[in-house]
Every structure is written in structure tokens, then in C-alpha cells.
Amino acid sequence: MKLKSKLSALLSLVLIACAAMVLSACSEVATTSQSCAFIVGDGGDTSDANVHEVVYPGQQANQGSDENVVYVPCNSRNYIINPTDKDNKNANGEEIGDYHKPIRAVTKDGTRLNIWLTSTWTLNQDRDVMMKYFYPFCEKYQCFSEGQDGEGNINSAAPGWNAMLAENMPFAIDATAHQVLPSYSDAVWKKDVDWDKIASEMSEKFADNFRKQTGFGADLICGSGDVSQWDDPEKPGKGKFTCGQVRFVINRIEPSDANQQRLVDRQTKAELEKNSNRASLNAAKQKYGSNAGNWLGMQDTIDKCNANAKCVVVLGKGSAVVQP
Structure with missing residues (x-):
């Protein structure tokens, strides 16, 4: 009976030791390709509050029972x-x-x-x-996340x-x-x-x-x-x-100053129109020669007349009439 009691007591001690080992066992920490993790002491009776390890993107590490894990973005x-x-x-x-x-x-x-x-x-x-x-x-700033990749926050x-x-x-x-x-x-x-x-x-x-x-x-x-x-x-x-x-x-x-921007916008628009007119005149000179200015003036008048259904353009002394 004494031997049986001793064996029973020894078995109890083993079970207690195993339970303690389970309680103190490590859990696994894993990061995605987007995040890093800090494994930090929890500041309790058996631990400090320092950083124990940095876990880089796509890596794994062990977390003790007296450690916490927080995540930060580690991507671009x-x-x-x-x-x-x-x-x-x-x-x-x-x-x-x-x-x-x-x-x-x-x-x-x-x-x-x-x-x-x-x-x-x-x-x-x-x-x-x-x-x-x-x-x-x-x-x-408490800039950490308790979950990976920001947990869907802003x-x-x-x-x-x-x-x-x-x-x-x-x-x-x-x-x-x-x-x-x-x-x-x-x-x-x-x-x-x-x-x-x-x-x-x-x-x-x-x-x-x-x-x-x-x-x-x-x-x-x-x-x-x-x-x-x-x-x-x-x-x-x-x-x-x-x-x-x-x-x-x-x-x-x-x-x-928004007014300054509007002034420059107007100046830019005027400069673009001036450049456009210059290009049109040069093209007209190649086609009409020295009378290019007159032809451009008539074309401009006709274009403006097109917007008015009652407009009549008379060329010369009335011998030619353009009625859009």
C-alpha cells in the first residue's frame, strides 16, 4: 500500500508539472507580407515591459505566456x-x-x-x-494594431x-x-x-x-x-x-491667392488664343497670299453668322450674298 501511495503521489507531481508546462507553453506569432510584429513583455510579476523580438513580414516566432504581441504596417x-x-x-x-x-x-x-x-x-x-x-x-500614440494588416481601419x-x-x-x-x-x-x-x-x-x-x-x-x-x-x-x-x-x-x-490664379488663367487663355490666331494666319498666307487677313476675316464673320438664323452676309457691292 505504501508503494502504491508513493506512486500515486509521484504521478500527481508529474501531472502538476505537466500542467505548469502547458500553461507556460509558447503560442505562435505569424505576420503577413504587409506587417511587422513586436513581441513585448506584459510587465507582470514574471516579465518586464521591454521589446523582446521583432517579427518581420512573412515570418513566425514564439510568444510566451507573459508576452504581448502588437502589429504595425511594414509595407510600402x-x-x-x-x-x-x-x-x-x-x-x-x-x-x-x-x-x-x-x-x-x-x-x-x-x-x-x-x-x-x-x-x-x-x-x-x-x-x-x-x-x-x-x-x-x-x-x-498607441499606433499599434492588435491584429494583422490594420484590421480594416482607415x-x-x-x-x-x-x-x-x-x-x-x-x-x-x-x-x-x-x-x-x-x-x-x-x-x-x-x-x-x-x-x-x-x-x-x-x-x-x-x-x-x-x-x-x-x-x-x-x-x-x-x-x-x-x-x-x-x-x-x-x-x-x-x-x-x-x-x-x-x-x-x-x-x-x-x-x-485665388485671384492671382484667375488672373494668370486669363492671361494664359489669351496667350493660347493669340498663338492659335498666329498659326491660322500663317496657314492662310500659304493659301491666300497677301489677302490672307481678308479671307480670315470673312471666314470669322461667316462662322459667327452661322449662329444666327436671320444673318445675311453681303460680299463686295452686293453681287455676292452668303445666307447660311
């Missing part, structure tokens, strides 16, 4: 600054864009501008940057993510535009020239302004696409992550 992103109007909606009728106030700048001619643009970017996936700098920055991101961008991106972009535009004349809005060049210069200067805006010396974001990637794009997290420049596309540049 854009930040669209555009006006609010009926044309800026997607096929679902939802408003397009992230920020709806223009970026301000001044040309070297002193004209104040409204600039509408798009920036393309992604997170800096360098492990140290994500763990030491981006996580605490993101935590300020712009496929958590509300805190959008708040983080709204508090930093427009101001860094605005500061960059203030550095770049003063070297350009009013031709940038009168004739829509040099937009690609402006975008390129903004890319060169943006990183420094974003660092100042966020207060971090490290680059928290990089350019999206092929300018920022791991040594082997198929093995994120291994080797070095190259952080390229955030890129810009200028969508529209216009003067802040």
Missing part, C-alpha cells in the same frame, strides 16, 4: 496631401488622402504657394531602430498610427518645402515646370526635417520600394537594411 506606404472635394473619393465613395490642408511655401518672386503632393515611404526595418527608437515613439492602420503621421508628416514636409521653393521662380505655378526637380530636392532634405520633428537622431522612416530593402529581400531581418530617401510626387502647385 504613402502619405497624400490633397484638398477635400467631391473628386477626391475612391470607388466606394470614401475620401482619399491623409491630410487636407496645403503645404505652404514662397517662390523667389515672393508668391505664396499652396502645394499638393504625395510622399512614398516605409518603416526603417533596422532591428535596433525598430526596438530602441520606433517602438517607444509609436507607443506614445488607411489600413490603427487610429493611433494615423494620429502619429498627422502630428509629424505635414510639419516635416512643410519645413522641407520652405527650404526648397525659394530657389524657384513663379514659373513653377504659371507654367507647371520643374515639379520633378522640386520633388527630388525635397527627397534630399526631408530626412533631416523629419528627425528634427520627431526628436530622434535615427531615421524612423525610409523611402518605399526598391530604395529601401534588406541585403536579401527574401530574408528580412538578416544582414543590413538599406534606408533610402523618402520620395515625393508633386500633384499641384498654385498661388495661395
Whole structure:
């Protein structure tokens, strides 16, 4: 009986130990191709509250019972600054864009501008940057999602993510535009020239302004696409992550003063009409010679007469009548 009791007690201890192992067992964390995950201590009695691991897109890792998991977008992103109007909606009728106030700048001619643009970017996936700098920055805004790929929220991101961008991106972009535009004349809005060049210069200067805006010396974001990637794009997290420049596309540049824009529009229209008239006269000279002006005048009169059913055109001394 004593042996049986000892065996029973031993079996109980084994069962208790097994139960403890089950309770402390790890669960699996998986990310999609669009997201990264942070595995973080839950701050309980048996854990700290630090970041323990970064899980890169398409990877798996183990989560302990005293750890939490949160997700952030890790794919190519854009930040669209555009006006609010009926044309800026997607096929679902939802408003397009992230920020709806223009970026301000001044040309070297002193004209104040409204600039509408798009920036393309992604997170800096360098492990140290994500763990030491981006996580605490993101935590300020609670920019994480508890589910993958933003869980269908606005712009496929958590509300805190959008708040983080709204508090930093427009101001860094605005500061960059203030550095770049003063070297350009009013031709940038009168004739829509040099937009690609402006975008390129903004890319060169943006990183420094974003660092100042966020207060971090490290680059928290990089350019999206092929300018920022791991040594082997198929093995994120291994080797070095190259952080390229955030890129810009200028969508529209216009003067802040709407009256100034209307004046230039009228001047542009008049110039186009003048060029059209000059082209018509040159073509008529080839056909009618020195009398080209007279023939064009008659054609113009007849064209205007066509709009009036009672109009009669008399050529010469009445010997020829044109009645449309």
C-alpha cells in the first residue's frame, strides 16, 4: 500500500508539472507580407515591459505566456496631401488622402504657394531602430494594431498610427518645402515646370526635417520600394537594411491667392488664343497670299453668322450674298 501511495503521489507531481508546462507553453506569432510584429513583455510579476523580438513580414516566432504581441504596417506606404472635394473619393465613395490642408511655401518672386503632393515611404526595418527608437515613439500614440494588416481601419492602420503621421508628416514636409521653393521662380505655378526637380530636392532634405520633428537622431522612416530593402529581400531581418530617401510626387502647385490664379488663367487663355490666331494666319498666307487677313476675316464673320438664323452676309457691292 505504501508503494502504491508513493506512486500515486509521484504521478500527481508529474501531472502538476505537466500542467505548469502547458500553461507556460509558447503560442505562435505569424505576420503577413504587409506587417511587422513586436513581441513585448506584459510587465507582470514574471516579465518586464521591454521589446523582446521583432517579427518581420512573412515570418513566425514564439510568444510566451507573459508576452504581448502588437502589429504595425511594414509595407510600402504613402502619405497624400490633397484638398477635400467631391473628386477626391475612391470607388466606394470614401475620401482619399491623409491630410487636407496645403503645404505652404514662397517662390523667389515672393508668391505664396499652396502645394499638393504625395510622399512614398516605409518603416526603417533596422532591428535596433525598430526596438530602441520606433517602438517607444509609436507607443506614445498607441499606433499599434492588435491584429494583422490594420484590421480594416482607415488607411489600413490603427487610429493611433494615423494620429502619429498627422502630428509629424505635414510639419516635416512643410519645413522641407520652405527650404526648397525659394530657389524657384513663379514659373513653377504659371507654367507647371520643374515639379520633378522640386520633388527630388525635397527627397534630399526631408530626412533631416523629419528627425528634427520627431526628436530622434535615427531615421524612423525610409523611402518605399526598391530604395529601401534588406541585403536579401527574401530574408528580412538578416544582414543590413538599406534606408533610402523618402520620395515625393508633386500633384499641384498654385498661388495661395485665388485671384492671382484667375488672373494668370486669363492671361494664359489669351496667350493660347493669340498663338492659335498666329498659326491660322500663317496657314492662310500659304493659301491666300497677301489677302490672307481678308479671307480670315470673312471666314470669322461667316462662322459667327452661322449662329444666327436671320444673318445675311453681303460680299463686295452686293453681287455676292452668303445666307447660311
